[in-house]
Amino acid sequence: MSNINSSFNHKKYRAYPSIPKTDRRWPDQSIKAAPLWCSVDLRDGNQALIEPMSPSQKLDMFKLLVDVGFKEIEVGFPAASAPDFDFVRQLIEQDLIPDDVTIQVLTQAREPLIARSFAALKGAKKAIVHLYNSTSTVQREQVFKKSRDEIKTLAIQGARWMQEFAAAQSETKWSFQYSPESFTGTEREYALEVCNAVINVWQPTPDNKVIINLPSTVETSTPNVYADQIEWICDNISHRQSVSISLHTHNDRGCGVAASELGVLAGADRIEGTLLGNGERTGNMDIVTMAMNIYSQGIDPKLDFSDMDRIIATIERCTQLAVHPRHPYAGELVFAAFSGSHQDAINKCMAIDAAQRIEKPETQWQVAYLPIDPRDLGRTYQQVIRINSQSGKGGVAYILEQDYGIQMPRWMQVDFSPHVQQHAERSESEVSATIIHDIFSSTYLAAQKTASIDNYQLNRQSNADSLEAQILDTNNGAVTINGQGKGVLDAFVKGLSASIGSDIVLIDYSEHALPSKKGAENEQAEAIAYVQLSVQGARYCAAAKCHDIVTASLQAVLNAVTRSGATCQRSKAELAAV
């Protein structure tokens, strides 16, 4: 044991007991449909905030939850405070609750609090009243100082009060929910006994179900143990056909989502949680993650997270908590790839996906490193491929192609990548698309400022082409190049070789049309040419753009020669004429 801090002593803790089960079925199940979701952002999420939400923030959050598709929303604990009470009144009095949405409120098993909760709900078309009391050993013994029977009686009494208040407000269609709070800290036979006692009071039917919510108020075991507990309750609870089993998991061990997922395998029908997992301590179960996990398996999650930016902005505004950049599905970096091999793989897979999707729009998503298509959540390719010193040629090429339509051939990608890499290493920061394009221009296009093609005359003959090109060279003025060869480039290369006095060999050449610039409909399309040539045994790459593809090709060759440091010299005749 470390002697740095004597309090760091694992012997203070004991292992959570496993559940002796021989009929375990949940490990063989899979999730085949979305559960019924209930958002508790406005209650459990709100009660955990440093500054609880203001009335306008609550309304913002409520509207978001409705738009995302929640049909059940716990809107507060109206007996706790005037703002919570007033918010429920506002929703009802201003008729802000869509017909297909049911609001839910939480109350303790205390008559005045139940009375106040029903008062808050006066006039609601339908509502869920959620009763809770802790049943855990530690709370019975140390907080309530009550026996098992006394705690059960508290729950039964609360359930009866609810029935009485509901009967007095019969204009509302009521649903009842009970939570043995700290269920996972409760002996399971006793939790079952209390739940059955409450169910016995409420006498549900298959058409008028009650909700039994089984919270891991504090997460203290591995999710498989929770799943065992849920399966056991599902098997043993009375009136199972008339009971909706709901889960409410917290995230103390970081497994809130896993526990709910396994709980659904174990038979649960309904899931409570919050968007992006805000809530007490480490938070509630994150509904975005769980729903998107379901979505990623090809199952309709019955919630729509396509406008993820609005969801994040609303949550950050209402909770005043920043979303972690690596938060599943939502974080700024969760689809970003900086490292070269990841970018290369994504790049190749995305190209195949795009091509296949044209043929077959329902093509299954199969892109390395991306569990889902980032575009489904409103993310763009710029947010996927990002360049820093870890990046490789594929990522850089992807950015230039996506943003500028520049489709560098592979040999040029290999040549260009170190230029970006050096910039990233020097700047010790991410390299934006604009900077990558600037580096491309200064590396491959800028030589045109030193020497440019002014005009050319081409004479095509059956066995050879003759070319005469005028070059404007900032050092030597106007220079004429004359050459003959098999095709215009060969002729130009031969003429240039003679002019610079060294052998030039054209190694690679490629060209394509560039997409016309946005908003410039009538603009003549440009072409871009790429060349790689060797001058005295050393290789140089360059590119050039022009509306005329022949000029672009000649200029690209000239740019590569200029990059080599060679300059075109005037012929004797030209010098004599000066």
Ligand SMILES: CC(=O)SCCNC(=O)CCNC(=O)[C@H](O)C(C)(C)COP(=O)(O)OP(=O)(O)OC[C@H]1O[C@@H](n2cnc3c(N)ncnc32)[C@H](O)[C@@H]1OP(=O)(O)O
């Ligand atoms: C796990 C969860 O998230 S549960 C939800 C927790 N959320 C909240 O507590 C936020 C809202 N709560 C509140 O604002 C306050 O607790 C109030 C207004 C409801 C009650 O406030 P107070 O009456 O001052 O009580 P306080 O909370 O200090 O104490 C709780 C008392 O209620 C009892 N109690 C606590 N929970 C329950 C319950 N579910 N049912 C019945 N009695 C309960 C406690 O034993 C304690 O009794 P005691 O006064 O005899 O010791």
Ligand SMILES: CC(C)C(=O)C(=O)O
């Ligand atoms: C009231 C219950 C459901 C709760 O919030 C919890 O146990 O975390």
